[in-house]
Amino acid sequence: MFANRRFSLNWSPVERETVTIHSSHFLxxxxxxxxxxxxxxxxDLRNFAHFDGGHNAVAVVYGKRQDGVEYAMxxxxxxxxxxxxxxxxxxxxxxxxCQPGTREIQGDTCDGHMLIGQRRWRIVxxxxxxxxxxEAFERPNxxxxxxxxxxxxxxxxxxxxxxxxxxxxxxxxxxxxxxVAEPDDTKGNPWEPRDPYTACNGKI
Amino acid sequence: xxxxxxxxxxxxxxxxxxxxxxxxxxxxxLVFFGGSGYWTRVFSYATFVSAALFLHLIxxxxxxxxxxxxxxxxxxxxxxxxxxxxxxxxxxxxLIWRTEFADTFQRCIAVKIVGSLAVDPRLMKTAAPAxxxxxxxxxxxxxxxxxxxxxxxxxxxxxLQARLTVVAEEFxxxxxxxxxxxxxxxxxxxx
Numbered sequence: 320m321f322a323n324r325r326f327s328l329n330w331s332p333v334e335r336e337t338v339t340i341h342s343s344h345f346l347x348x349x350x351x352x353x354x355x356x357x358x359x360x361x362x363d364l365r366n367f368a369h370f371d372g373g374h375n376a377v378a379v380v381y382g383k384r385q386d387g388v389e390y391a392m393x394x395x396x397x398x399x400x401x402x403x404x405x406x407x408x409x410x411x412x413x414x415x416x417c418q419p420g421t422r423e424i425q426g427d428t429c430d431g432h433m434l435i436g437q438r439r440w441r442i443v444x445x446x447x448x449x450x451x452x453x454e455a456f457e458r459p460n461x462x463x464x465x466x467x468x469x470x471x472x473x474x475x476x477x478x479x480x481x482x483x484x485x486x487x488x489x490x491x492x493x494x495x496x497x498x499v500a501e502p503d504d505t506k507g508n509p510w511e512p513r514d515p516y517t518a519c520n521g522k523i
Numbered sequence: 524x525x526x527x528x529x530x531x532x533x534x535x536x537x538x539x540x541x542x543x544x545x546x547x548x549x550x551x552x553l554v555f556f557g558g559s560g561y562w563t564r565v566f567s568y569a570t571f572v573s574a575a576l577f578l579h580l581i582x583x584x585x586x587x588x589x590x591x592x593x594x595x596x597x598x599x600x601x602x603x604x605x606x607x608x609x610x611x612x613x614x615x616x617x618l619i620w621r622t623e624f625a626d627t628f629q630r631c632i633a634v635k636i637v638g639s640l641a642v643d644p645r646l647m648k649t650a651a652p653a654x655x656x657x658x659x660x661x662x663x664x665x666x667x668x669x670x671x672x673x674x675x676x677x678x679x680x681x682x683l684q685a686r687l688t689v690v691a692e693e694f695x696x697x698x699x700x701x702x703x704x705x706x707x708x709x710x711x712x713x714x
Contacts, residue, residue, distance in 0.1 A: 368705075372671075392663070397584050
C-alpha cells in the first residue's frame with residue numbers, strides 16, 4: 320500500500336519553460352503574534368495540525384518521515400472528477416522541506432500527483448500583523464488533469480487551501496482577514512526543488 | 524465492513540444501481556426479442572442515465588465528500604439535541620460506527636466530529652473511548668485525525684494522556700506522533 324512506497328519527485332527540467340499557475344492564499348492577523356506563538360503555528364503548519372475537517376470537506380492528510388525525508392500524504396479522492404481516478408493516485412505525496420532558520424516549508428509534488436510544482440507555507444511577521452501564507456507555482460500533470468483543472472480543479476484546489484487557513488483562523492481565535500490572490504499563468508516555474516534536500520527538524 | 528457497505532449508507536446509489544440493473548435487463552430482452560424501437564430507445568436512455576448517476580454517486584468526488592460531511596454534521600446536531608434523553612445514544616452510536624468504516628475520508632471526519640462531542644459531559648463516556656481507539660488504528664490518516672482532534676481539545680486530551688504517550692513513542696516518525704507529543708507538552712504545561 321501507499322504506506323511503504325518510495326517516492327520520487329515528478330519534476331523535470333521542462334518545468335523552467337512550461338506555463339505554470341501561480342496562486343496565493345493568506346491569513347493576516349489584526350495584531351502581530353508573539354514569536355513564541357508564531358513558532359507554535361509554524362509547528363502546526365509543519366504537521367498539518369488543522370488540516371482535516373472543519374471547513375475542509377475536500378481532502379485529509381497525514382505526514383511521515385521515510386529514509387530521512389518528510390512527506391505529506393494527501394487523500395484527495397477524485398478531486399478532478401471521476402476520470403481523474405483513472406490517471407491519478409487517490410493518495411498523493413508531497414515532499415516537505417524547510418530552509419533552516421526560516422519559518423517556511425516547501426512542498427514538492429511526487430510521482431502520481433495530479434500537479435507538478437511547488438507549494439510553500441510560511442509565516443511572515445510584520446510590524447502590525449502576522450501573515451500565514453501558502454503560495455504555489457504548479458501546473459496540471461498531463462492532458463486529462465489539464466481538462467479537469469479547467470473545469471473545476473482550480474476551484475477545489477483553492478477551496479482546500481482557503482479552508483485550511485480558515486481552520487487555522489478558528490484555532491488561533493484571533494481577528495484575521497483571509498485573502499486569496501487571483502491565480503495567474505506564468506511562463507516557467509521560478510521555484511525548484513531544494514538541492515540538497517533539508518528536512519524540517521522541529522524547532523527553528 | 525462488507526462489500527455492500529456503500530449501499531447501506533447511500534440509498535441513492537442503491538436506487539441508481541437497481542435502476543441500472545432493471546433497465547439493463549429490460550433493454551437486453553427488448554433487443555433479443557425485437558421489441559418496439561420506441562421502448563428500446565427509452566430503456567437505452569434509462570440505462571445510460573442511471574449508470575451515469577450510479578458512477579457519480581459511488582465516485583469519491585468532492586461532491587460526495589461534501590454530502591458525507593453534511594450528513595455527519597447532521598448526526599452531530601441530533602446527538603447534541605438528544606443528549607441526556609433516553610434515546611440519546613442512537614445518533615452518537617451511528618457516528619462512532621462511521622469512525623470504523625472502510626472509507627478513509629469519512630472515518631477522519633467522523634473522528635473529528637465524535638471528538639467535538641466528547642467535550643460534552645453527557646456524551647463524554649461514550650465518545651472519548653471512540654476517539655482513543657482511533658489513535659492506534661492501522662490507518663495513518665485516521666490516526667492523524669484523532670491526534671489532531673485531541674490537540675484541538677486539551678480537556679479531552681488530559682483524559683487520554685496514557686494513550687497519547689503510546690502514540691508519541693510508537694509513531695514518532697509520523698505527524699500523529701509529533702502532534703501527540705505537542706498535545707502532551709501542552710497538557711503538562713497547563714497543570
